[in-house]
Amino acid sequence: MAVFSVLNAAILRAEIGRVRKASRTHLQAEIDRLRDDARSYRLLSAPAQARGGxxxxxxxxxxxxxxxxxxxxxxxxxxxxxxxxxxxxxxxxxxxxxxxxxxxxxxxxxxxxxxxxxxxxxxxxxxxxxxxxxxxxxxxxxxxxxxxxxxxxxxxxxxxxxxxxxxxxxxxxxxxxxxxxxxxxxxxxxxxxxxxxxxxxxxxxxxxxVQLERAKVEQGKLYRAAEALGAATTEAGVIEAGVTSAREITSVDFAAVTLYDEAQKVHEIRAVSGDGGAELTGQRFRHNAGLVSMVLQNRHPLPYRGEYDEKRQVVFTRRVAPPSMPSIIVLPLVVHDRPLGTLVLGSRRRAAFNDSVRSTLEVLASHMAVSLSNARMMRRLEELATMDGLTGLLNKRAMLEVADQKITAARRFSRRLSVLVTDIDHFKKVNDTYGHDVGDVIIKGLGDVLRRAKRTTDAVARFGGEEFVVICEETDARGAMLLAERVREELGRTTFHAAGSNGPVQCQVTCSIGVATYPEAGSTWEELFKAADESLYVSKRSGRNRS
Missing domain, CATH: 3.30.450.40 (GAF domain)
Structure with a gap:
C-alpha cells in the first residue's frame, strides 16, 4: 500500500507540473500574441526589450x-x-x-x-x-x-x-x-x-x-516628480527625488549627479546610485573634453540617442569612469543659462534613452535644476539667519539656541560645560586709528583663530562688535583656561595686513577672555554668560591680554 501511495503522489505531482507548465506556455503565447497585435496596429513603438521596466x-x-x-x-x-x-x-x-x-x-x-x-x-x-x-x-x-x-x-x-x-x-x-x-x-x-x-x-x-493615454501617464510621472522635487529643501533631497523620478520614467541601473563650480571650472560627483558609487562619490575633475563638460558647454544632452561607446567616449575623465553600459545619457542642469551640474543616467538595456524617453528626462532635468537652485537659495537664507556675515560663525540668535541644547545635555548627563567670552583689547582705538575696514579684518582674524582652536563639539559665535563666545562641552575650568590661553597666544602672534584709511596697515592686537564653568558658576545660560562676562571684566581691569 505504501508503494502505491508513493507512486500515486509522484504521478499527481507530475500531472500538476504538466498542467502548470501548459498553463504558463499558453499564457506566454497569449502575451506574445497581444504584443504582436499591438506592434502590428502600431500601439507599441519599440520592442519590449528596449524599454525600461x-x-x-x-x-x-x-x-x-x-x-x-x-x-x-x-x-x-x-x-x-x-x-x-x-x-x-x-x-x-x-x-x-x-x-x-x-x-x-x-x-x-x-x-x-x-x-x-x-x-x-x-x-x-x-x-x-x-x-x-x-x-x-x-x-x-x-x-x-x-x-x-x-x-x-x-x-x-x-x-x-x-x-x-x-x-x-x-x-x-x-x-x-x-x-x-x-x-x-x-x-x-x-x-x-x-x-x-x-x-x-x-x-x-x-x-x-493610446498615444494620449501614454502622454497622460508620462505627464503623471512628471507631475509626481515635480511634487517630489518641490518638496525637497536640500541638495541631497533634490538629488534623491530626481534619481527616484528618473527610475520611474525608464530603466536606470546607474545614476550620478555632478555639481559644477563655475568660478573654479571644477566638477564634483556629488552623489551616485548603483554600481561604483563608493569609488565615484566625491571625485573632482576640471573642465575637459568629456561628456559632462561638453553637455554643460552646449546645454544639450549627450551622447546622441543615449548610445554609449566606452572605447570612444569619456563621461567624467578617463580615470574616473562609470560602469560599462550600452546606454548612457548626460543631461544638463541649467537655470537661466547658469550651469549647476549634470544628471548622468545609465542602463544595461540598449536603446533605453530613445527620443520619447529623452524628451521626458529633459523636462525632469529642468525641474531638478530649478529645485537645486531653490535648495541652494534656502541654504543661503538659513545661513544668513544663523551665521554672522563677516566671520561665518554662528550669530547671537543661533548661539542662544545651541546654548540651551548643550546646557540641557550637560544637566541630563551630569557633565561639565564651560563658556568663554572674549573681547579684542583697545578695539575702538584700532577703528579710530586705521578705519573700520581694518577693524573688520581683525574681527574676522579672531574668528579664524577661534575656529581653528575649537573642537568639533564646541560652538563659536560672534555676539556683536568685537565680542565672541565659545561653548565647550565636557570641559572643566582647567580645560577652558588652556583653550583660552591658546587662543590668546595665537592671536598675539598674528600680524594683520589690511588697507587702512591712510594706506596699507600692519598691526597686531591682543584679547582678553573670561571663563565660567557649569555647574559651579551657574546652572542656566544667563548665569553662565554673566559669570564669564564678569570674568572678562576682571581680565580687562587687570591689564588686558589675560584670561
Missing amino acids: AQKGDDERLARSGVEEIHQSVLFALRLLRESLDLYTAVLLWQNDTGTHLRISELASDAPNLSEGPFLSGDGVFGAAITQRAPVVIGGLKPGYKLPYYVGPSPVRAVCALPVFEHGQLRGVLVVDRVEDRAFSPRELELIDEACRYAVRAIQNERVF
Whole structure:
C-alpha cells in the first residue's frame, strides 16, 4: 500500500507540473500574441526589450486595452456584415511588419474548421488581392474548394477579398464568403469596403487614444516628480527625488549627479546610485573634453540617442569612469543659462534613452535644476539667519539656541560645560586709528583663530562688535583656561595686513577672555554668560591680554 501511495503522489505531482507548465506556455503565447497585435496596429513603438521596466509595464497595459478595444470594434463590424450579407465567414487578416505573413485579427464565423494561421501573404485569394491591390471577387466555386483560412475543404461557393489600406499603405486583407452560390453585388461590395474603412478608423482612433493615454501617464510621472522635487529643501533631497523620478520614467541601473563650480571650472560627483558609487562619490575633475563638460558647454544632452561607446567616449575623465553600459545619457542642469551640474543616467538595456524617453528626462532635468537652485537659495537664507556675515560663525540668535541644547545635555548627563567670552583689547582705538575696514579684518582674524582652536563639539559665535563666545562641552575650568590661553597666544602672534584709511596697515592686537564653568558658576545660560562676562571684566581691569 505504501508503494502505491508513493507512486500515486509522484504521478499527481507530475500531472500538476504538466498542467502548470501548459498553463504558463499558453499564457506566454497569449502575451506574445497581444504584443504582436499591438506592434502590428502600431500601439507599441519599440520592442519590449528596449524599454525600461516602468515604461514597458505602462505601455503594455495601454496596448492590451487598445488591442481589446480594436478587436471588439472589428468583431462588431464583422458580425454586422455577416448578418447583413448572409455570410458564412467574415475575417480580417493583418499583415506583419515585413509583409510576408497574414494573421487573423478578428473573425465572425460558424465554420468548425477554421485555421489559426499565420498565412503566407501570397497564398490564394490573399495573394490575388494583395498583388492587384484591388478587390478580388470569385463566384461559382466548386464544393470542397480549398481556401487558405480553412482546414480541409469548405462548403463555400462565393468569396470576396479586399485589400485594407491605411494612408495608401497595405495593412491587411478583409475576406468574406458564403455558402450560397450568389455573386456579390456592387451594393454589397460597397458595404464590405465600408467595413474595411471602419476597421482602419477603429485602429487609428485607438492608436490616437493610446498615444494620449501614454502622454497622460508620462505627464503623471512628471507631475509626481515635480511634487517630489518641490518638496525637497536640500541638495541631497533634490538629488534623491530626481534619481527616484528618473527610475520611474525608464530603466536606470546607474545614476550620478555632478555639481559644477563655475568660478573654479571644477566638477564634483556629488552623489551616485548603483554600481561604483563608493569609488565615484566625491571625485573632482576640471573642465575637459568629456561628456559632462561638453553637455554643460552646449546645454544639450549627450551622447546622441543615449548610445554609449566606452572605447570612444569619456563621461567624467578617463580615470574616473562609470560602469560599462550600452546606454548612457548626460543631461544638463541649467537655470537661466547658469550651469549647476549634470544628471548622468545609465542602463544595461540598449536603446533605453530613445527620443520619447529623452524628451521626458529633459523636462525632469529642468525641474531638478530649478529645485537645486531653490535648495541652494534656502541654504543661503538659513545661513544668513544663523551665521554672522563677516566671520561665518554662528550669530547671537543661533548661539542662544545651541546654548540651551548643550546646557540641557550637560544637566541630563551630569557633565561639565564651560563658556568663554572674549573681547579684542583697545578695539575702538584700532577703528579710530586705521578705519573700520581694518577693524573688520581683525574681527574676522579672531574668528579664524577661534575656529581653528575649537573642537568639533564646541560652538563659536560672534555676539556683536568685537565680542565672541565659545561653548565647550565636557570641559572643566582647567580645560577652558588652556583653550583660552591658546587662543590668546595665537592671536598675539598674528600680524594683520589690511588697507587702512591712510594706506596699507600692519598691526597686531591682543584679547582678553573670561571663563565660567557649569555647574559651579551657574546652572542656566544667563548665569553662565554673566559669570564669564564678569570674568572678562576682571581680565580687562587687570591689564588686558589675560584670561
